[in-house]
Amino acid sequence: MKFAVVSFPGSNCDEDLYYAITDDLHEDATIVPHTTTDLTEFDVILIPGGFSYGDYLRGGAIAKFAPVMAAVKAFAQAGKPVLGICNGFQILTEAGLLPGTLQHNRQMRFICEPEPLLVENSQTMFTAAFQDQQQITLPIAHGEGNYYCDDATLAKLRDRHQIAFTYQHNPNGSVSDIAGITNEAGNVLGMMPHPERAVEAIQGGTDGLLVFKSLLQAHLRTV
Amino acid sequence: MQELKTEPTPAEIRAQKPYEAWGLSQREYDYISQKLIGRLPNYTETGLFAVMWSEHCSYKDSKPILRKFWNDGSRVIQGPGEGAGVLDIGDDQAVVFKAESHNHPSFVEPFEGAATGVGGIIRDIFSMGAKPIASLDSLRFGELDKPKNRYLLTECVAGIAAYGNCIGIPTVGGEIGFDAVYDGNPLVNVMCVGLMDQADLKRGRATGTGNSIIYVGAKTGRDGIHGATFASNEFSDEKAADRSAVQVGDPFMEKLLTDACLEIIHDHSEILMGIQDMGAAGLVSSSAEMASKAKSGVTMNLDLVPQREPGMSAYEIMLSESQERMLLCVKKGEEQTVLDIFARYDLDAVVVGHVTDERQYRLYQHGKLVTDVPVTSLVDDVVERKQPSKKPARLENVQSAQTPIVQQPAETLKALLAQPTIASKRAVFKQYDSQVQANTAVTPGSDAAVVRVRHTKKALAMTTDCNARYIYLDPYVGGQIAVSEAARNIVASGGIPIGITDCLNFGSPNDPESYWELDQSVQGIAQACERFDTPVISGNVSMYNETDGHSIYPTPMIGMVGLIEDVAQITTQSFKTAGDAVYLVGTTGDDFAGSELQKLRGQITPIGQLNFNLDAEAANQRLVQQAIRQGLLQSAHDLSEGGLGVALAEALFEYQLGFEGKTALTNSQLFSETQSRFIVSVQPKDQAEFEALAGKQAVLLGRTTDQDVVQLVTADGQLTASSSELKATFGGALGCLMK
Numbered sequence: 034m035k036f037a038v039v040s041f042p043g044s045n046c047d048e049d050l051y052y053a054i055t056d057d058l059h060e061d062a063t064i065v066p067h068t069t070t071d072l073t074e075f076d077v078i079l080i081p082g083g084f085s086y087g088d089y090l091r092g093g094a095i096a097k098f099a100p101v102m103a104a105v106k107a108f109a110q111a112g113k114p115v116l117g118i119c120n121g122f123q124i125l126t127e128a129g130l131l132p133g134t135l136q137h138n139r140q141m142r143f144i145c146e147p148e149p150l151l152v153e154n155s156q157t158m159f160t161a162a163f164q165d166q167q168q169i170t171l172p173i174a175h176g177e178g179n180y181y182c183d184d185a186t187l188a189k190l191r192d193r194h195q196i197a198f199t200y201q202h203n204p205n206g207s208v209s210d211i212a213g214i215t216n217e218a219g220n221v222l223g224m225m226p227h228p229e230r231a232v233e234a235i236q237g238g239t240d241g242l243l244v245f246k247s248l249l250q251a252h253l254r255t256v
Numbered sequence: 257m258q259e260l261k262t263e264p265t266p267a268e269i270r271a272q273k274p275y276e277a278w279g280l281s282q283r284e285y286d287y288i289s290q291k292l293i294g295r296l297p298n299y300t301e302t303g304l305f306a307v308m309w310s311e312h313c314s315y316k317d318s319k320p321i322l323r324k325f326w327n328d329g330s331r332v333i334q335g336p337g338e339g340a341g342v343l344d345i346g347d348d349q350a351v352v353f354k355a356e357s358h359n360h361p362s363f364v365e366p367f368e369g370a371a372t373g374v375g376g377i378i379r380d381i382f383s384m385g386a387k388p389i390a391s392l393d394s395l396r397f398g399e400l401d402k403p404k405n406r407y408l409l410t411e412c413v414a415g416i417a418a419y420g421n422c423i424g425i426p427t428v429g430g431e432i433g434f435d436a437v438y439d440g441n442p443l444v445n446v447m448c449v450g451l452m453d454q455a456d457l458k459r460g461r462a463t464g465t466g467n468s469i470i471y472v473g474a475k476t477g478r479d480g481i482h483g484a485t486f487a488s489n490e491f492s493d494e495k496a497a498d499r500s501a502v503q504v505g506d507p508f509m510e511k512l513l514t515d516a517c518l519e520i521i522h523d524h525s526e527i528l529m530g531i532q533d534m535g536a537a538g539l540v541s542s543s544a545e546m547a548s549k550a551k552s553g554v555t556m557n558l559d560l561v562p563q564r565e566p567g568m569s570a571y572e573i574m575l576s577e578s579q580e581r582m583l584l585c586v587k588k589g590e591e592q593t594v595l596d597i598f599a600r601y602d603l604d605a606v607v608v609g610h611v612t613d614e615r616q617y618r619l620y621q622h623g624k625l626v627t628d629v630p631v632t633s634l635v636d637d638v639v640e641r642k643q644p645s646k647k648p649a650r651l652e653n654v655q656s657a658q659t660p661i662v663q664q665p666a667e668t669l670k671a672l673l674a675q676p677t678i679a680s681k682r683a684v685f686k687q688y689d690s691q692v693q694a695n696t697a698v699t700p701g702s703d704a705a706v707v708r709v710r711h712t713k714k715a716l717a718m719t720t721d722c723n724a725r726y727i728y729l730d731p732y733v734g735g736q737i738a739v740s741e742a743a744r745n746i747v748a749s750g751g752i753p754i755g756i757t758d759c760l761n762f763g764s765p766n767d768p769e770s771y772w773e774l775d776q777s778v779q780g781i782a783q784a785c786e787r788f789d790t791p792v793i794s795g796n797v798s799m800y801n802e803t804d805g806h807s808i809y810p811t812p813m814i815g816m817v818g819l820i821e822d823v824a825q826i827t828t829q830s831f832k833t834a835g836d837a838v839y840l841v842g843t844t845g846d847d848f849a850g851s852e853l854q855k856l857r858g859q860i861t862p863i864g865q866l867n868f869n870l871d872a873e874a875a876n877q878r879l880v881q882q883a884i885r886q887g888l889l890q891s892a893h894d895l896s897e898g899g900l901g902v903a904l905a906e907a908l909f910e911y912q913l914g915f916e917g918k919t920a921l922t923n924s925q926l927f928s929e930t931q932s933r934f935i936v937s938v939q940p941k942d943q944a945e946f947e948a949l950a951g952k953q954a955v956l957l958g959r960t961t962d963q964d965v966v967q968l969v970t971a972d973g974q975l976t977a978s979s980s981e982l983k984a985t986f987g988g989a990l991g992c993l994m995k
Contacts, residue, residue: 042602043508045424049694052710082692084422087508143417143687174689176421227691235697235708235823 034252036062037075039105041096046082046119046229053229054079058245067099077114077248078105080121082174082227092123092135092177102128114158114248115221119175122213122223131216131223132190133182139206143176147237148226149201150212154194157215158251159222162243169240171226173204173212178225180207180214193217198224263569266296278306284639292633300570300619300626304634307537307575308544311799314638317765318797321775326782329791331754337549338459339380339533340450341793343755345819349709350454351716352386355394355447355757355815357798362415362444365502366408370415370444372505375579377448378425379533382514383582385458385521386450389693390707391420393430393446394720394759394813398439400676400993405434408442409684410994415505416446417687422507423514426696427688428705430720434676436860437724440803445759445796447815449718451709456521460532462546462554462585462611467529469543469554469609470591472598473513474580476539477564479503481575509580509603516601517582520594527590534581540574540634542583543609544617548635550585556609558621570619570626585611645775646768651730657849657864660857662923665901665968665975668853670985672898672927673905675852679989702828703745703894706820715826717751717818723897724809725850725862731773731810733866735780737931740873742816743788744894747877748934750825750884751818753788756781758795758814763807765799773810774799781812787870788877790816825884829893829903830910831937834962836890838907838917839946839954840900842876842933844925851929852897873932879953880934888938888946895933901926901975903935904957908966909983917958918969926968926975 036054040047047064054062062079065072072078085096096102109115109130117125125131138144147170152163163169182190187209190196198213205225213224228241264272275285280302288305289296297305311317327335333350334342340354358373374391381388393416398405409432420427425448462469479502520528530550532542539561547554558573568576586594591607598605612618617634619627630637662668672678685700697715698706704719721742727734743753758781763770785792801808820826831838848854849864883889895903900921908915919926937960938946947954958968966982968975 043422043511045422045511045692046694049692052694056710083424084508084511087422087506089508142414143421143689145421145689145691146686172691174421174691230691230694232694235826236691236694237699 034060034249035075036060036077036079037072038062038064038079038081039067039101040064040081041067041085041099043085043087044081044083044120046227050079050081050229053232053245057232057242058249060249067101069101070104072104072108076252077116078108080117080124082119082121085120085124092120093127096124097127106130109221112218112220116159117223118227118229119225122225123177125221125223130221131214132186133180135177136179136181137177138179144204145174146204148173148204150198150226151201153196153199156194157197157219157222159244159247160197161250162247170238171228171241172230173226175225179205180211182208190214197222198226263299266298269299269302270296275302275306278303279310280306284309287639288633292637293629300574301629303571303575304540304627308541308634309638311765313537313541315797316638316640317643317799318774319640320642321778324778324782325792326786327791327793329789332791332793333454333457335791335793336795339383341755341757342384342457343793345714347712348454350452351817352381352384352450352452353447353757353815353817354380354794355445355759355813356796357759357761358444358446359442359761359798359801361502362412363442366411367415368502368504370412371419372503372579373444373446374416374419375505375507375510376535377446378423378510378514379535379582381448381450382517383458383460383531383533384450385456386452387518388425388448388450389695390426390428390449390705390718391446392428392705392718392720392815395430395432396438396443396811397434399434399436402439405439406994412442412444413684413687419505419507421689423511424692426690426692428690428696428707429700429718432681432684435809437808441801441808443761443811445813447720447757449716449817456525458521458528458531460546461530461550462552463529463550464587465611465613466588467611468586468588468591468607469556469611470584470586470594470605471561471608472582472584472605473603474506474509474578475562475564475604476573476576477578478568478572478576479578481572503577503579505579512601512603513580513582516598516603520597524593527587527593528584529587530585532583534583536577538575538577544631544634546583546585547617547631551615553612553614553616553631554609555612555618558619560606560608562604562606570621643765643771644768645772647772648769654865655863657854659846659848659924660853662927665923665926665970665973666977668927669901669905669975669977670982671856672852672902673982673986674989675856676990676993678852678898678902680987681990682987683991683994697823697826698749698828702749704749704818706749706826708823713822715820715823717746717749717820718816719745720813720815721745722811722813724811726866727777727812728809729850729862729864730866731776732780733868735777735812736784736870737868738812738814739781739784739788740931741894741896742814743790743877744934746816746818747880748827748829748892748894749818750827751820753790753816753818755793756785756790756814756816758792758812760795760797761801761808761811761813762799763802770807777810777812784870787874827884827889827892829907830891831907831913831960832890832911834913834960836937836939836960837943838915838935838937838957838960840933840935840957841879841954844900844921844928844933845930846925847928847930851927853927868931876932876934876953879950880936883936883946883949888942890937890939892934892936895935897929899927899929900935905966905982905986907935908979909986912979914961914963914965914979915958916961916967919957920971922971923973926970
């Protein structure tokens, strides 16, 4: 299975994702630059965390104009899996691939902590290896992770089971405790917590590995 | 040579003496004119001499003392004198580290001052060829009852977070202390650790006649001019307006610069002859030092230097401390390869000069030769000054510290846990990304941070330490203790201490008492380093930490790195399960000199005599090391500020355990700060083996429980407290004080 990790100038979790896939999931991964225009050879696209283009304006606000984004959109429209983590989530909302937006944390400070989460929907290609309502712990590390959407969008997210993960002790002020959502089709997931930082016991936990295992299982079913 | 019209002529400079305000003394000016260059220096040259001869760049005052440091040892690949020191960690890999202070800028402009402190030290690490893998921050502020200190703390932390989080290097540890002596003179010391293959080692050398000097990174602006001189003077409130001496950081630019430089080092090592950060005194210090180390000369055309604004003089271009800039020496004919790589990262890279064999330092601007002096006159010929030194009066006829009476040990413990120096720093640490790179095995809050070395069994433990209250009481013994405490932190984490870096934060070298304190503490540090086989491989001196004539406690911060040979031996301070036996390693006396209890009881300025024995220290460290190696310890925690009481409480918090036990110590001895001690926990099945190994070095204190109670019977009373209440006090104190 071939994973692409899209690296923008300023991405800083690209290597962590690469190693999570190659060392821990034991699958194939390639770090592709922001100038790439064709991603069709890959099975999954991963958009990593970091501070793309410095994020001096707003998380992901510049990255959405990067040359690679047309290929990312085409990939998503073809129904293939796209996972954005942290800054990757911000980029996907800025690019319009996911609804809502990510504001500054309620307390206006960066927060880095292990955070208990609930799996709200285990029927997606990103979460099938979990149980519904399973309690897991993943690290968060963000300054702009406060998810916001209007009431109508929230109602739609709920109705269509697009809420994938919620926080158990809302750390940043996110609407409805949202930590991760999918698009309506279910093939694009954005999440603020970092599954790639929880794939080996030495990192403090392995719950994150199940996100990547879910993708692998979904892929094996299709081939 | 013709001068720019707006600049004074050499004769006018001699008459008006602007160099005195830049920190160059009359004697030095005369020596330079008469002995070194044989004529009067022009305006640009005078400015170059002033910064290059500042203490910050030349270490002219501290060098006679710094030579007393021990920097040998079998692991040393590169000692002091380069961007950072390098130690062998086996498997053809090396660890690279250094610490640097950014005290003065952080007082004037705390956010940018602290942020650029992080940026500067990172460049020192990757300039050696290493990937930066962790940073630590050692901070000191005045007490938080003053709004100014709360502001400085909040802004410094925000600056460190903004820079470190963006660039993707985990901030894994450090320490924060509070004392009124740091009012008006906070300390911001940043340590960065890098990892490299030994084959990638690079140095700051301008070698090979005709090779090109390439300027890379951010454009040069008027920021930070005379930053080095600024750091080599006493500070006053008036100078707080001197913001042009503070630089502004751009972590995004630094990330690109790091990645691009490391790509060249990895893929084109053979054409990269040397590389150095443009740090203090910017372009002049990097180019002159690179030429000095290579025994070559350089010629540069300043018109080619990328500039942020028009009309900058040669003086401004050379002295600017704009951030995120590097200087490379690249083989002639191969420049395009390097320029292409930087172009891919959208970074400026320009050939600005070349290496010559004349050992002359020449600068051209607008077609004119504006500087023409021997390289050696800027770097090697700086006249060292061994300053007069005098033992401070306070250290004659020292009174002994009184043993405080403790009637309610639980209340005393709570009060100590709420002291900002002791209380949990989580409110600060959680603002730092401590896990990016996905290698952090022990996050901030334990004795030392631990970062594993991916694709090996190894890990690196790292810590920063200094109890300045002890240094104030006895700089020599205090220096030994600072190294020993750092080593205890490494050992408690499962590592072998392998080397140190330091930031020597002291008062003015012109004050004989400050100079004596520096000399004594360096000797104490050196002796302990030799004992623990931890050479001093890099470091930084920050003197003139005085504001309006009021000096800080001498604060030689020690940054230590340890090697953990197998990640299975990583140990943390927390007790793991109920039912484990808890032992105290080391003997306890009535040591209250400089203690937190002494301070809590109103003795703000420490008094008393320190007791310390390096042999006992080494023996106790060996015991803990051996016990970890044999797999006997569930946890290990070093005893420091607040003594046994505080250490015992801290070990209970993570897994919400209780404790029940009995000790022959008195109530007050629970808070004694006798050195060389650890608290460790052992599973019942391993107790016999541990006791046989430890002999008289360890004594059983009691057991962990699953109750919410800490109960310790002492010789003259009993400590009884709720574990969760202690945790709440410890966890909440700093956050409350910061509001």
